Amino acid sequence: MSILLDSTTKVIVQGITGREGSFHTEQMQALGTKVVGGTSPGKGGTKHLGVPVFNTVADAVEATGANASGIFVPAPFAADAIMEAAAAGITLIVCITEGIPIQDMIKVKDILREHPQARLIGANCPGLITPGQAKIGIIPQRITAPGFVGMVSRSGTLTYEVGSALSAAGMGQSTIVGIGGDPVLGLTFADVVQLFEQDPATTHLVLIGEIGGSDEERAAELLASGSRLKTVAFISGRTAPEGKRMGHAGAIISGNRGTAKSKEEAFRKAGVAVAETTDEIVGLLQ
Amino acid sequence: MKLLEYQAKEVLASLGIPIPPGMVARTPDEAAQAFAKVGPLAVKAQVPVGGRGKAGGIKLTKTADEARAAAAQIIGMDIKGFKVPLVYCEAALDIEREIYLGFTVDRDARANILLLSAKGGIDIEQVAEESPHAIARLYPNPWRGPLDFELTQLVYDAGLGEIARPLTSLIKKLFRAIPDYDALTAEINPLVVTRNGDVIAGDAKLEVDDNATWRHKDLEQRYGSVLEGDPYEVEARKRSLTYVSLDGDIGIIGNGAGLCMSTLDLVQRAGGRAANFCDIGGGAKAEVVENALAVILMNPEVKGVLINVFGGITRGDEVAKGIVTARDNLKMKLPLVVRMSGTREEEGREILRRNGIEPGASAWEAAKKIVELTQAGVPR
Numbered sequence: 001m002s003i004l005l006d007s008t009t010k011v012i013v014q015g016i017t018g019r020e021g022s023f024h025t026e027q028m029q030a031l032g033t034k035v036v037g038g039t040s041p042g043k044g045g046t047k048h049l050g051v052p053v054f055n056t057v058a059d060a061v062e063a064t065g066a067n068a069s070g071i072f073v074p075a076p077f078a079a080d081a082i083m084e085a086a087a088a089g090i091t092l093i094v095c096i097t098e099g100i101p102i103q104d105m106i107k108v109k110d111i112l113r114e115h116p117q118a119r120l121i122g123a124n125c126p127g128l129i130t131p132g133q134a135k136i137g138i139i140p141q142r143i144t145a146p147g148f149v150g151m152v153s154r155s156g157t158l159t160y161e162v163g164s165a166l167s168a169a170g171m172g173q174s175t176i177v178g179i180g181g182d183p184v185l186g187l188t189f190a191d192v193v194q195l196f197e198q199d200p201a202t203t204h205l206v207l208i209g210e211i212g213g214s215d216e217e218r219a220a221e222l223l224a225s226g227s228r229l230k231t232v233a234f235i236s237g238r239t240a241p242e243g244k245r246m247g248h249a250g251a252i253i254s255g256n257r258g259t260a261k262s263k264e265e266a267f268r269k270a271g272v273a274v275a276e277t278t279d280e281i282v283g284l285l286q
Numbered sequence: 287m288k289l290l291e292y293q294a295k296e297v298l299a300s301l302g303i304p305i306p307p308g309m310v311a312r313t314p315d316e317a318a319q320a321f322a323k324v325g326p327l328a329v330k331a332q333v334p335v336g337g338r339g340k341a342g343g344i345k346l347t348k349t350a351d352e353a354r355a356a357a358a359q360i361i362g363m364d365i366k367g368f369k370v371p372l373v374y375c376e377a378a379l380d381i382e383r384e385i386y387l388g389f390t391v392d393r394d395a396r397a398n399i400l401l402l403s404a405k406g407g408i409d410i411e412q413v414a415e416e417s418p419h420a421i422a423r424l425y426p427n428p429w430r431g432p433l434d435f436e437l438t439q440l441v442y443d444a445g446l447g448e449i450a451r452p453l454t455s456l457i458k459k460l461f462r463a464i465p466d467y468d469a470l471t472a473e474i475n476p477l478v479v480t481r482n483g484d485v486i487a488g489d490a491k492l493e494v495d496d497n498a499t500w501r502h503k504d505l506e507q508r509y510g511s512v513l514e515g516d517p518y519e520v521e522a523r524k525r526s527l528t529y530v531s532l533d534g535d536i537g538i539i540g541n542g543a544g545l546c547m548s549t550l551d552l553v554q555r556a557g558g559r560a561a562n563f564c565d566i567g568g569g570a571k572a573e574v575v576e577n578a579l580a581v582i583l584m585n586p587e588v589k590g591v592l593i594n595v596f597g598g599i600t601r602g603d604e605v606a607k608g609i610v611t612a613r614d615n616l617k618m619k620l621p622l623v624v625r626m627s628g629t630r631e632e633e634g635r636e637i638l639r640r641n642g643i644e645p646g647a648s649a650w651e652a653a654k655k656i657v658e659l660t661q662a663g664v665p666r
Contacts, residue, residue, distance in 0.1 A: 076500060101498035102391055103468055106428045109396045140630060155544020157596040161649075164627065181543055183393045210544050213393045213650070236548035241532065277552060278651050 001201030002130035002175045003070065003150070003192070004092055004119070011136055011169070012066040013038040014057065014073055014081045014268050017048050021072035025049050026094075028070070033134040036064040049195045057081075057088040068092035068211055070127065070136040078123060079104035083111045086118035093122035094136040105184040105233070113184075120186025126156040126178035127233075139163075139176060149285065150196035153208035154181050158236060160208060161277050163188020169282045172188065174202040189219035196229060202286055205229040207272075209263055211237035216263040224270035232266040232284045235260045259274040287494050288334035291302055292374040293356065293509045294435055294492035297467060298474070301459045304486040308376035317357030320375035321350040329356040333368040336491075338428060341365045345452045346378060384476030385446065387457065388491075391470050392425070398464065400424040400432065400457065402444040406474035407488075420444075431461050452485045458532050470497035518562065525577040527564060534559025537582035537591035538662055539575065541566050549594040558657035561588050566595075572608025579612045583620070590621035590660035595628075595651055602626055602634030610641045621659035625652035 011028070015021040016038025026049060029035050037060045044055035054060040058071065069085045070092065071078060078097035085093045100123050113119055121128060127137010131144035143160045145167040147196055153159040159178055166173065177192050189207060197201045205227075209216035216235065223231060228240045238260035264274045273284040289297065295305045298398045307324050310332075311317040321327055331343030338344060343365050345356035351653035353375060363370045384407030392399040403421040405413050413420055426432035432440075435455040446453055454475075463469035473491040480486060499506050522529030528543070536553055540546030546565045553560050560584060566574045574592070582588055595605050609624055625646035627633050635645040646652025 015571050028385045062439070075497065081590055101468055101495050101501070103398075103428065103469055103495065106391070121402045140629070143359045145345050147407070156541055157540075157542030158544035158548060161545065161627065161640055183391060199472070208544065210547060215394075218394075234548075235550060237552040239551050240547055277555070277650055278548060279648055 001047065001199055002133065003195040003199050004121075004175060004177070005128055005130045005134050005136060005200070007034065007130075007133040009068045009092070009134055010034050010036045010064060010066045011062065011068045011070060011134070012057065012060045013035060014056075014068055014071045014085065014147050016053060016072075017043055017052075018072060018238075021098075021285055022049065023273045024070070024072060027141070028135055029140075030056065031129075033136070036060075036066050044115075047152050053247060057084045057090065059090045060278070061090065066090065068136060069094065069120055071095040071097060071123075074113050075099040075101075079108050082108050082120060082123070086112055086115040086120075092119050092121070094121045094125070094127045094184070096125065096137050097122075100182070101126070102182070102184055105182065109184060109225040119191075121177065122180040122182075122186055124182045125180030125185075126159065128175060128177045130175045130259040131173050137178065139178060143167060144176060145172035147174065148202060149173045149204040149206060150199070150202040151206045151208070152196070153206075154210050154235065155208055158208055158278065162208060162281055163232070165278070165282050166206070166285075169286075171282065171285065172206070174199060183213060185215075188215045190215065190222045193219050193222055193229075197227060205231040206281060207231060207233045207267075208283065209233065209235045210233070211260050211263070212258045212259060213219060217266040220263070220266035221268040222270065223267075223272055230285065231272045232275055233264070233272050234278060234281055235250055235263045238264075253261050287496055287506070289332060289492045289508070289509055290332040290495065291330060291490055292332060294472075294490035295487060297461070297463065297492055298487050298490055301462050303456055304382045304484065305476075305490075306377045306379055306463055306486060307381060307489075308374055310372055311357050311375050312372045314354040314358040314361070316356040317373060317375050318340060318350040320471070321353040322349065324375065324377045326378045326557075328378050329351050329353055329360060329364060330358045330374045330376060330589045331365055331370040332374055333365045333370055334370050335366045335368060338365050341346075343370065343468065366412075372459050379486065380481045381476075381488075382481045382483075383479045384488065385479065386413070386421070386473075387460065387477045388471070388473035388475065388478045389461065389464075389469075390473075395425060396573055397427060400426060400440065400461070402440055402446070402453075402457070404445045410473075411476060412573075420466075423659070426461065428464075431464075432458065449479065449485065454569050456485055459501040460494055463492065467492075469493065470495050480489050521584060522564070522581045525581065526583060527566070527574070529578070532560050532562055534561045535587050535589045536656055537561050537564075537579075537585070537588045539566055539578045539582070539593045539595075541562045541590065541595050545594060545596060548590065549649060550652070552653035553592065553657065556652070556653040556657040558649075558660065572604070572611055575605075575608045576615060578613035579616055579618065583616060583618060588620065590623070590656050591618075592652060592656040593622070593626075594652065595626045597622070597626060597628030599629065601630055601646040603637055604631040606634035606637035608642070610637065613641075613643070621656065623652050623656040623659065625649050
């Protein structure tokens with residue numbers, strides 16, 4: 001079992017003919033992901049990487065019955081791509097693109113309210129992977145192993161690092177979800193935690209957060225209200241000075257909210273183990 | 287990008303919002319000339335941080351000589367780490383009352399929030415804490431912006447009904463900063479009502495989205511280079527690096543923002559202090575590593591460098607070769623510790639060892655190692 005994605009999910013790739021889109025589609029196919037097509041306006045009717053290319057998402061959905069999409073289009077077009085997928089009835093939208101203007105994402109969030117079936121992951125995220133079954137995005141299959149640990153993270157490379165450590169320790173993962181580091185996002189920690197709670201195959205949870213915003217605090221509140229998952233949380237950025245922006249647009253601290261300290265305290269209060277370094281995560285989870 | 291006050295006011299003026307007459311001065315003489323044109327002046331330090339008044343960065347002047355002296359004192363002053371490059375000489379206002387008006391991105395609501403309060407001119411965060419009801423709020427629809435009746439409600443909620451008309455029209459203009467400039471935060475504090483009943487922007491803060499500069503190339507060109515800022519950050523920007531200067535002595539390079547931040551945390555835990563944050567992105571390409579190292583080595587405080595790279599799709603041997611080449615090209619002599627893992631990590635570590643770079647076994651071990659090496663290297 002898994003959340004959001006498995007080997008039966010029918011996936012299309014928006015921007016499939018681009019450099020990034022092509023490369024990662026091949027990686028997704030190599031894992032066995034059911035990639036049923038892709039879009040690239042003007043290239044409809046052609047084939048790429050063995051699957052049909054369509055001009056629009058609506059055309060792709062009509063022809064293939066796709067229910068999930070990975071978005072690899074450049075930032076100026078990515079917000080529109082998300083809305084296009086939602087309007088075409090896609091239920092799982094994964095936007096990898098980095099650098100989408102925040103005001104564009106605010107508009108996207110408004111439109112998504114009209115399409116409650118659509119779940120958005122990202123943008124500016126590594127996507128998600130259900131080890132041994134399927135992935136949408138760029139999480140390397142090599143760091144994963146099938147198993148029982150749910151992972152949800154705001155950071156890409158940190159996820160890979162922790163994923164490899166877990167896999168090496170024999171603790172495989174049910175699904176790994178990279179929700180992304182932007183301030184205005186699709187699914188939040190709390191959303192993904194709820195999904196893991198409902199997945200019988202997931203018994204453990206690793207949550208990798210960072211400074212900024214209060215999504216981690218909200219997830220902590222949710223876990224405090226009763227959870228069957230054995231959870232470890234890690235927060236990066238505890239030494240980041242206030243007001244400095246650390247790459248992720250999201251990692252900005254203002255006032256007391258959003259600091260590493262407030263997040264760690266929220267998790268401790270919820271009875272969740274907090275790892276001080278990523279090296280500690282495996283030990284705390286066992 | 288955070289704009290300076292005078293830049294933000296130019297933007298406000300372009301939206302049709304009234305601003306006081308004013309002139310930029312880069313020298314004391316220019317401030318005296320501004321006085322001759324404008325009259326009694328507030329001479330204001332131009333820095334992208336708050337609290338400049340308390341730091342002595344704002345002076346009211348009644349003569350040209352006073353204006354000259356104030357400028358001489360303020361230009362070059364250090365305010366919270368920013369060297370004041372110039373002053374804005376602005377006509378002193380005849381203030382009847384001060385209002386707070388602003389909008390920002392509410393992360394939790396994933397929306398823009400408009401804020402209006404009759405209690406302006408002071409720290410709005412303090413108002414929010416002590417009397418939250420004194421701030422009226424509105425979440426405008428991001429596609430159509432605030433509607434007239436919504437703004438009327440906002441204005442009455444804030445207890446500012448008697449100036450509803452000029453205020454609603456001004457707020458509408460301010461909100462145009464979102465479609466026109468991709469503003470993330472705009473703040474007019476105080477929004478001044480003068481004794482003549484004019485409503486005019488006393489101060490202005492504006493932050494525009496760096497992700498949207500492709501839509502506003504003119505803005506970058508006009509304002510991007512005025513602030514001298516941190517020389518390493520400026521150089522890093524030229525080389526398209528995500529770099530933030532810090533005040534320690536250990537240079538840090540990581541790939542991915544989260545990994546890089548956690549590396550800073552580890553260095554601090556090991557008793558060291560990071561000189562910077564530098565995220566070279568997921569791919570960790572050789573030329574990017576070299577650019578990052580070059581910027582870090584510009585800083586004379588740096589006594590050693592820690593590179594922490596996770597190769598997901600990028601191969602460890604390629605990353606290692608890139609690091610060795612960068613070090614050799616830059617003739618780097620300082621201690622260098624590299625922690626890498628991921629695809630082909632063993633091959634990568636072997637390449638590092640062959641070239642005299644000790645690979646750290648884990649991120650924590652690597653952090654301890656670089657702290658030890660840099661502390662040993664400091665002559666005492």
